[in-house]
Amino acid sequence: MRPIRLPESPTGAVGMPEIFEGGVNVIRRAVVIGNGFAGAESQSIGLIRALGHFDSLTIYHAIRPRGGYNNWLRWLPLSFHKIIDGIIKQLLGNSRFAMMSKGEKISPFPARNGGIIGLSSILEADAKHIASIARENFEKEGLLLVVASGWDTASIAASIKRLAPQNVFVIQIQHPRSRLDRFDLVVTPQHDYHALTPQGKQEIPRLLRRWITPREPPGRNVVLTLGALHMADSAALRIAASEWHDELAPLPKPLIVVNIGGPTRHCRYGADLAIQLAGSLHNFLPFCGSVRISFSRRTPQKVSDIILRELGDDPKVYVWDGKGSNPHMGHLAWADAFVITADSISMLSEACSTGKPVYVIGAERCTWKFSSFHKMLREKGLARSFTGLEDISEFWSYPPLNDAAEVALRVRDALAERGWSLRR
Numbered sequence: 001m002r003p004i005r006l007p008e009s010p011t012g013a014v015g016m017p018e019i020f021e022g023g024v025n026v027i028r029r030a031v032v033i034g035n036g037f038a039g040a041e042s043q044s045i046g047l048i049r050a051l052g053h054f055d056s057l058t059i060y061h062a063i064r065p066r067g068g069y070n071n072w073l074r075w076l077p078l079s080f081h082k083i084i085d086g087i088i089k090q091l092l093g094n095s096r097f098a099m100m101s102k103g104e105k106i107s108p109f110p111a112r113n114g115g116i117i118g119l120s121s122i123l124e125a126d127a128k129h130i131a132s133i134a135r136e137n138f139e140k141e142g143l144l145l146v147v148a149s150g151w152d153t154a155s156i157a158a159s160i161k162r163l164a165p166q167n168v169f170v171i172q173i174q175h176p177r178s179r180l181d182r183f184d185l186v187v188t189p190q191h192d193y194h195a196l197t198p199q200g201k202q203e204i205p206r207l208l209r210r211w212i213t214p215r216e217p218p219g220r221n222v223v224l225t226l227g228a229l230h231m232a233d234s235a236a237l238r239i240a241a242s243e244w245h246d247e248l249a250p251l252p253k254p255l256i257v258v259n260i261g262g263p264t265r266h267c268r269y270g271a272d273l274a275i276q277l278a279g280s281l282h283n284f285l286p287f288c289g290s291v292r293i294s295f296s297r298r299t300p301q302k303v304s305d306i307i308l309r310e311l312g313d314d315p316k317v318y319v320w321d322g323k324g325s326n327p328h329m330g331h332l333a334w335a336d337a338f339v340i341t342a343d344s345i346s347m348l349s350e351a352c353s354t355g356k357p358v359y360v361i362g363a364e365r366c367t368w369k370f371s372s373f374h375k376m377l378r379e380k381g382l383a384r385s386f387t388g389l390e391d392i393s394e395f396w397s398y399p400p401l402n403d404a405a406e407v408a409l410r411v412r413d414a415l416a417e418r419g420w421s422l423r424r
Contacts, residue, residue, distance in 0.1 A: 024139060025421065026143070026422070026423055027145045027420065027421070027422050027423065028055040028141060028142055028423045029054055029055055029056045029057070029142070030054045030057050030144070030145040030146075030147065031057075031058050031144060032057065032149075033059075033060045033061070033062060033146065033147070033148035033153045033157060034061050034062070034148075034149060034150065035061065036062070036064075039346050040149040040150040040173075042230050042231050043149045043173050043174075043230065044147045045231055046229040046231045047171070047229050047408065048147060049233055050405050050408035051422055052423065053423065055141075055423075058123065059123065062078055062125045062152040063125075064081055064082075065081065065085040073085065078152045079155060126156075127160050130146070131163035131167075134168045135164050138166075143169060144169075145169050145171070146161075146170045148170070149174055150173075150174055151174065151177070154182075157172050157183065158179070161183060161184070169414075170184050170185075171184065171187060172187070173229065175213070177214065180219060180222065181219075184221065184414065185221050185410070187225060188223075188224065189224065189225050189373070190225070190372075190376065191369040191372040191376070192214065192369060193218065193224075194369040195213070195215075196214070196215075200372070203367070203368065223407050223410045223411075225406070225407060227345060227348065227352065227377075227401060228345050228403075229349075230404070233353070236329060237332055237333045237354070240330050240332065244327065244329075244330025247327075247330070248327075248331075248333075251289065251290040251334075252290050252316075253336060254288060254289050254392055255289060255290045255335050256288050256336065256337050256339060256392065257331040257335035257339070258291060258292070258294070258340075259294050259296070259338065259340045260277070260304070260307065261299065261340075261347060262296060262297075262298025262299045262300055262343060263298075266368045267341075267343035267362065267366040267367075268365060269343075269362055269365050270300060270302065271302050271306055273303070273362050274303040274304075275310075277361055278307055278311055279388065280387060281388065282310070282388075284388055284392050285317075287391075287392050288316060288392055290318070291317045292318050292320070292331055293307060293319045293320065294320045294331065295322070307319070332350060332353075332354055335356060336356065336395070337359065337392060338351040338356065338357070340358065340360055340361070342361065342363040342365065342374060343362065343366070345373060348360065348373075348377065352383065352398075352401040353401050355398060355399065355400040356397065357395065357397075359385070359390065360374060360384070360386060361385075361386040380398070381398045
């Protein structure tokens with residue numbers, strides 16, 4: 001009779017299911033909740049990349065109603081906005097006024113490399129559904145990591161934590177403004193606490209201070225960063241360097257990359273800054289090998305028109321027209337120095353992650369927490385003001401800004417305190 005071979009203990013067995021390695025307390029799966037904007041989603045995925053490999057990653061979006069009267073409701077909490085939008089649609093039905101009030105069409109979300117993603121292909125974030133998945137698959141797949149970014153996602157992330165507290169670890173990126181204890185960790189830049197600094201208190205009228213958030217110093221579950229998280233880590237830059245080698249490597253050096261954003265509530269500018277930037281670039285063009293200029297979706301037409309008129313015909317200058325593959329990652333990999341408008345914390349954070357010279361134009365036009373951010377960059381030697389009189393051949397460097405890696409360490413520590421861990 002053939003002997004019966006009993007199953008071996010999973011401990012140390014070759015080819016065993018990985019759930020036995022650390023049990024259900026090991027995180028192998030993750031969910032990202034974005035707000036439909038590339039900047040917010042980039043922060044979440046940047047942190048996921050820094051944390052390591054996951055067996056599964058699902059991306060959800062907290063989608064607001066858009067167009068027409070919804071533009072006036074976007075400051076409401078997402079759940080209230082949806083309720084009011086539903087009521088208005090029920091009351092107005094398909095009337096002529098309803099059709100007019102819908103206003104502009106909903107634009108599809110842009111995808112990487114110039115493609116588009118229709119709304120039908122996006123998973124809409126539902127707290128009950130995500131919490132149910134976390135509970136039902138817990139014994140088989142272990143804990144679920146939830147990373148959310150943006151104000152619209154905060155209530156959804158908090159609800160997931162409330163509905164499945166033993167099955168999820170929830171990280172909220174960007175300050176949710178209230179009740180930070182709803183999350184396991186909150187990741188937010190230092191300048192979000194500008195209101196609590198002596199300078200910030202002077203800038204706030206006394207009658208408004210009780211309405212400005214945050215009102216308390218960061219607690220134990222708050223992780224402070226210098227800039228914004230992003231996906232431009234060293235591995236991504238190596239890949240970009242290879243992918244863009246044939247186009248960017250042969251360009252005359254030094255290669256200067258100019259990134260132009262757009263005015264915001266706390267960084268106001270227009271044609272005046274474009275004229276200043278064009279004049280400053282003219283000053284050092286004789287000392288440059290090549291200049292590559294990119295605009296953002298927020299760049300006003302009058303700004304881009306001035307730049308194109310003043311610099312577009314110079315043989316050393318290339319202006320990306322927004323068509324084809326976005327060269328942004330290639331620019332980060334191959335640039336010798338950067339000139340960036342002061343309004344974009346994300347673009348500045350990405351450039352400072354390279355360790356290369358970063359020059360900022362328009363910082364003097366910024367107020368509130370933006371001015372605090374620029375001051376910290378200068379004090380730490382990560383960026384300098386741009387005047388056009390700089391010796392562009394002078395190379396200076398600094399330890400690359402790597403907020404995502406530092407946050408990842410804090411996440412691992414927080415998990416270890418609870419007896420949890422991430423898959424190695």
